[in-house]
Amino acid sequence: MLLPEKTLEAHDVFAGKLTMDDLETLIDFKTGRQKRIIYSDPDIYQLEMEKIFGRCWLFLAHDCQIGNPGDFIRTFMGEDEVLVVRQKDYSVKAFLNTCTHRGNRLCKADHGNKKSFVCNYHGWGFGSDGKLNGVPLEAEAYYNKLDKSKYGLIEVAQLACYKGLIFATFDKSAPSLEDYLGEMKWYLDIWLDAMPEGTELIGTAMKVELPINWKLPVENVSGDGYHLGWAHAGAMTVSSSSKLTDMEVGNTSVDNSAAVSVAGLNGHAVLAALDGKSGYAFYPDPEIAENYLGKNRENVIDRLGEYRGKNMWGSQINLTVFPNLQMLPGLNWFRVYHPKGPGKLEMWTWAMVDKEMPEGLKSMILNNVSRTFGPAGLFDNDDGDNLQAITEQSRGWRTKQMDIYTNMAIGGEHSRKELPGVVSNGLICEQNQRYIYRRWQEMMRANNWSGIPTYNSLEEARATEAG
Amino acid sequence: MNEASVSKEIYLSLQQLLFREARLLSAERYDDWLDLLSDDVQYEMEMPQRRFREDRTQASAPKKTPIFNDDKRSLLMRIGRIKTGFVWAENPVNAIRHIVSNIEVFDSDKADEFTAYSIIEIHRSRLDAERKRFTAGRNDIWKKTASGFQLLKRTVALDDGVVLDSNINFFF
Ligand code: FES
Ligand SMILES: [Fe+2]
Numbered sequence: 001m002l003l004p005e006k007t008l009e010a011h012d013v014f015a016g017k018l019t020m021d022d023l024e025t026l027i028d029f030k031t032g033r034q035k036r037i038i039y040s041d042p043d044i045y046q047l048e049m050e051k052i053f054g055r056c057w058l059f060l061a062h063d064c065q066i067g068n069p070g071d072f073i074r075t076f077m078g079e080d081e082v083l084v085v086r087q088k089d090y091s092v093k094a095f096l097n098t099c100t101h102r103g104n105r106l107c108k109a110d111h112g113n114k115k116s117f118v119c120n121y122h123g124w125g126f127g128s129d130g131k132l133n134g135v136p137l138e139a140e141a142y143y144n145k146l147d148k149s150k151y152g153l154i155e156v157a158q159l160a161c162y163k164g165l166i167f168a169t170f171d172k173s174a175p176s177l178e179d180y181l182g183e184m185k186w187y188l189d190i191w192l193d194a195m196p197e198g199t200e201l202i203g204t205a206m207k208v209e210l211p212i213n214w215k216l217p218v219e220n221v222s223g224d225g226y227h228l229g230w231a232h233a234g235a236m237t238v239s240s241s242s243k244l245t246d247m248e249v250g251n252t253s254v255d256n257s258a259a260v261s262v263a264g265l266n267g268h269a270v271l272a273a274l275d276g277k278s279g280y281a282f283y284p285d286p287e288i289a290e291n292y293l294g295k296n297r298e299n300v301i302d303r304l305g306e307y308r309g310k311n312m313w314g315s316q317i318n319l320t321v322f323p324n325l326q327m328l329p330g331l332n333w334f335r336v337y338h339p340k341g342p343g344k345l346e347m348w349t350w351a352m353v354d355k356e357m358p359e360g361l362k363s364m365i366l367n368n369v370s371r372t373f374g375p376a377g378l379f380d381n382d383d384g385d386n387l388q389a390i391t392e393q394s395r396g397w398r399t400k401q402m403d404i405y406t407n408m409a410i411g412g413e414h415s416r417k418e419l420p421g422v423v424s425n426g427l428i429c430e431q432n433q434r435y436i437y438r439r440w441q442e443m444m445r446a447n448n449w450s451g452i453p454t455y456n457s458l459e460e461a462r463a464t465e466a467g
Numbered sequence: 468m469n470e471a472s473v474s475k476e477i478y479l480s481l482q483q484l485l486f487r488e489a490r491l492l493s494a495e496r497y498d499d500w501l502d503l504l505s506d507d508v509q510y511e512m513e514m515p516q517r518r519f520r521e522d523r524t525q526a527s528a529p530k531k532t533p534i535f536n537d538d539k540r541s542l543l544m545r546i547g548r549i550k551t552g553f554v555w556a557e558n559p560v561n562a563i564r565h566i567v568s569n570i571e572v573f574d575s576d577k578a579d580e581f582t583a584y585s586i587i588e589i590h591r592s593r594l595d596a597e598r599k600r601f602t603a604g605r606n607d608i609w610k611k612t613a614s615g616f617q618l619l620k621r622t623v624a625l626d627d628g629v630v631l632d633s634n635i636n637f638f639f
Binding site for chain 1: 506512514516517518519522529531532533534535536537540541544545547549550551552555556594621628629630631632633634635636
């Protein structure tokens, strides 16, 4: 099954201009192979900005971050800086954070509340609705001839909210957010809709700049349970209060029947233990969380049904919304990656909780998120060097011609009546990464959304597989 | 903070102690460092936020997010992780220097407790030519005990709005 790598000549990899044929050779979905050059090549990166970040629905903000009119968040869609602003009528608008006069950055604060945004360069003033309201010396310098209605802030093409999460896309022709998420909604609801009042982010973003290609942390969290027992051996040794799918430090044993990898969800992916409690395996004192789960489980079963309520709510679950949003109920972190060039990204991590959780549990969660996956996180601090090294190991002239592999558990894909999507056994399985790269390739080669397939089951995934 | 500064003797002993602490941390002598910490030590550092000075919502700003919010138990957990020998990022050893400066020491309301302000600059030399640098202000409360000074509380104010290293496997 593992294809031995042929000896490549320099002309076997594309050089310079990227062609459709090149795109075909970068990924092999069936055998689980990627060309290393996808992590370093500037042309590929530019194409990703256009075809992926320029077209996908991207996470902007959680509802709770901009509760009141005038509240704003400064964030990114790809490398484009975006200002997300709560309007007077409580709707949300998102604009490129750039002045339409000479192109200065409009707002420098991370978040806050403003009635209007005044540019620091010449003082043009924009309302929170994006309209250009004030132009200094309008009569003297523009002879009152400037048509201000033509110089408002540039809005995103579409903006929509799914159960508290605000997304936007630069592409007018993108499918609706609901269709884009597809059956992934069924999995997102395990967190977003388990409790009647939904979720909230607590605290502000923990931001880290990493010399890493943006795809690597995404594929890692989407499906790489394999690295847990090894890369995180130190953290697991000191912080585990129980075992996740009987995984042993040092990767000496695991129970792969106790969990699932799920993909084929329009490019989104899920890793999930099925025990209903392992989300709190890496909390030193999980009792308050266990009480909370116990107290609310019946209600959650009412809301989400028997299977999700019993087997999934409270479990360790990794949710990946393609291309750059990941959230882990249980460990309770919520994360978005902003690409900053082929070899750089900014990683923003928050703690997310159910609004109805007791204050004591919320504080415990905030501390635990920061202690496990913050900038000084016991777990997160193990991943940076590995992913940085993979990025760097895709630059050397000879090395970047090599393949790398996600060919674990090929042939294990199956359907389950209780779970949407394509399912494989276990957290230790590379199915999800294969599907992430399949989606990457589908997005990269399609000229428009009608060329991007929709699939939410094994049957559909097979029917839409490129030949 | 009581701005009246302390006797030369107290100042010098705390200054020497902060220098010694920096040397212990740079040398990864964590057991010796732990001896300087009170059993109910609070060790805190927050994620900085960039907000407008005049922001009207300052009072209702989102809850601050800790990078460190540690007590002795969780510090022991962090050190325990490093000591497992499984933290691959720290092998080979990363050279690290803790530079302490601008030390000021003040009396507090309690006779045996002193506040110390200092600036810490941390340099790490990692793989090949990689070099990382952190600067932060520190506000400490040190308690004078029969066996010497012990750290009761340290509040670290990190300068960077985006953390510029992929791990913080060290202490400020
Ligand atoms: S660039 Fe903004 S006012 Fe001129
Ligand atoms: Fe990891």
